[in-house]
Amino acid sequence: ETQLSEKGSAFAPANIALSKYWGKRNAELNLPATSSLSVSLGDLGTKTEIRVAAEDSVFLNGEAMGSETLFYKRTVDFLKLFPMVGAHFEVRTQNSIPTAAGLASSASGFAALVLALNDLAGWGLGRRMLSLIARLGSGSAARSVYSGFVQWYAGTDDDGSDSYAERIDAEWPELRVGILEVSNVHKPVGSREGMNRTVATSELYNSWPAQADADLEAIRLSIREKDFPMLGKTAEHNALSMHATMLAAWPPLIYLQPESLEIIHTVQRLRGEGLELFLTIDAGPNIKLLFLESVASDVIAAFPDLRIIQPFG
Ligand code: PMV
Numbered sequence: 001e002t003q004l005s006e007k008g009s010a011f012a013p014a015n016i017a018l019s020k021y022w023g024k025r026n027a028e029l030n031l032p033a034t035s036s037l038s039v040s041l042g043d044l045g046t047k048t049e050i051r052v053a054a055e056d057s058v059f060l061n062g063e064a065m066g067s068e069t070l071f072y073k074r075t076v077d078f079l080k081l082f083p084m085v086g087a088h089f090e091v092r093t094q095n096s097i098p099t100a101a102g103l104a105s106s107a108s109g110f111a112a113l114v115l116a117l118n119d120l121a122g123w124g125l126g127r128r129m130l131s132l133i134a135r136l137g138s139g140s141a142a143r144s145v146y147s148g149f150v151q152w153y154a155g156t157d158d159d160g161s162d163s164y165a166e167r168i169d170a171e172w173p174e175l176r177v178g179i180l181e182v183s184n185v186h187k188p189v190g191s192r193e194g195m196n197r198t199v200a201t202s203e204l205y206n207s208w209p210a211q212a213d214a215d216l217e218a219i220r221l222s223i224r225e226k227d228f229p230m231l232g233k234t235a236e237h238n239a240l241s242m243h244a245t246m247l248a249a250w251p252p253l254i255y256l257q258p259e260s261l262e263i264i265h266t267v268q269r270l271r272g273e274g275l276e277l278f279l280t281i282d283a284g285p286n287i288k289l290l291f292l293e294s295v296a297s298d299v300i301a302a303f304p305d306l307r308i309i310q311p312f313g
Helices: 070-079 105-121 127-137 139-145 191-201 203-225 228-247 258-272 293-302
Strands: 008-019 024-026 036-052 057-060 089-095 149-152 165-167 175-180 278-280 287-292 307-309
Touching: 008 105, 008 139, 008 203, 008 228, 008 278, 024 191, 036 105, 036 139, 036 175, 036 203, 036 307, 057 070, 070 089, 070 105, 070 127, 089 105, 105 127, 105 139, 127 139, 127 165, 139 149, 139 165, 149 203, 175 293, 191 228, 203 228, 228 278, 228 287, 258 278, 258 287, 258 293, 287 293
Parallel strands: 057 089
Antiparallel strands: 008 036, 036 089, 036 149, 149 165, 175 287, 175 307, 278 287
16 A cells, blocks of 8 residues: 655766666667666755646756657656556656756656655655666666665666666775866757667667676675776777767767767776876766865865765765
8 A cells, every 4th residue: 555645756876877877678678788887976866846737747956848858758658658557747856957968967867757756646656667767768767766885787687677786885984086077069869779789780889788787897806895097997898989980980979079089089098197186077078087085185286176976984
């Protein structure tokens, strides 16, 4: 027996994959070709409130979204999976990250929506099941129902019942993620279309699943042994290899902007000067820097606009 409340509310953190999810084995159920591993971004993410209502309405950062917007459609379509809770909903979403800037706002967005639904409907579901449900909205959302380091299992079942995420039992208080927002003149191709195109047309994608598996194991080991150079190197190599598969798609997927490349070169130069600084990039032009607290002042000196996140508080 579940008990419907007047309102459900929840917060979910954004997350950055250190070993990426790129490519699906089932597009409808968002079943990934490989497992992936992320770190959640502390209090950066999405706060969502949901109520059953007479008609659908979706607010983003206080603003009513038109029914023609992608944000409205994705939210309302997802909620159609839950007619037992209500036919229509009012959803109020507050993002502390720029929406659709390649900063995984869909991950925290769908995770917060599912957690808020769980609160509204009184389901009392555990995190594993909530992760599985969030996955249906956006693959990477499976990871955003947890804080800290998170692994999303590819699973093998056709129905997706074993493709959920779990928190990795480890903390790394000194770890920092720095976000560099890069101005984006072109509207990027979304991850759904980007993955489809890469899998369908990129010859380089053939080598991706094996590398992704190996990278994930190396990241797990680096977390266990607190080996930051191994973590940073593996994460950066993984991200740039993913971008190589994108570049080899047709039409080519070029998410990097001139400013992104400039930052990549600066990071390489700083590393050459002995700074332990690495980066990762998702399906957009923004760069996320990875470093330890001990070098934060050097990193800020090189990138004054950096927004620094402490994943472990
Ligand atoms: O969950 P989606 O469909 O937004 O895909 C996320 C894809 C990447 O951000 C590029 C990689 C990842 O694992 O988050």
